[in-house]
Amino acid sequence: MDTMDNDKFGRAKKRVVELKGFYIHLTVYILVNTFISTMKIVRNLGDGESFGEAFWDFGTFAVWIFWGIGLFFHGAKVFSYNPFFGKEWEKKQIQKYMEKDRKEAEKYRR
16 A cells, blocks of 8 residues: 555544544443433432423433533534534635735735
C-alpha cells in the first residue's frame, strides 16, 4: 500500500472505531437507564405510589435526560453534525478573511 492508501485506511479505521464507540455508548445508555428506571418505579410502587405516579416521577427520567444530552453530543461528533459551524459557516468565514486580506493588500499598492 502506498502512503495515500495508508491515510485512507487510517481515516476509515478511525471512523469505524468512533462509530463502534457511539453504538456501545448507546447500548449501555439504553440498558443502564432501563434498569435504573425499572428499579425506581418498583421502589416507588413499594412506597405506596400508584404506577402512574411512580412512572411519571421526574427522578424516573432524570438520568435519561441528562445522560441523553451527553449522548446527543457524542452522536453529533461521530456523525459530523454541527448546526452552528457547518460547511456553509466555514465558507462564509473563508470569504470574509480573503476579502479582508485583499483589502489590506490593496492599501499598500496605492
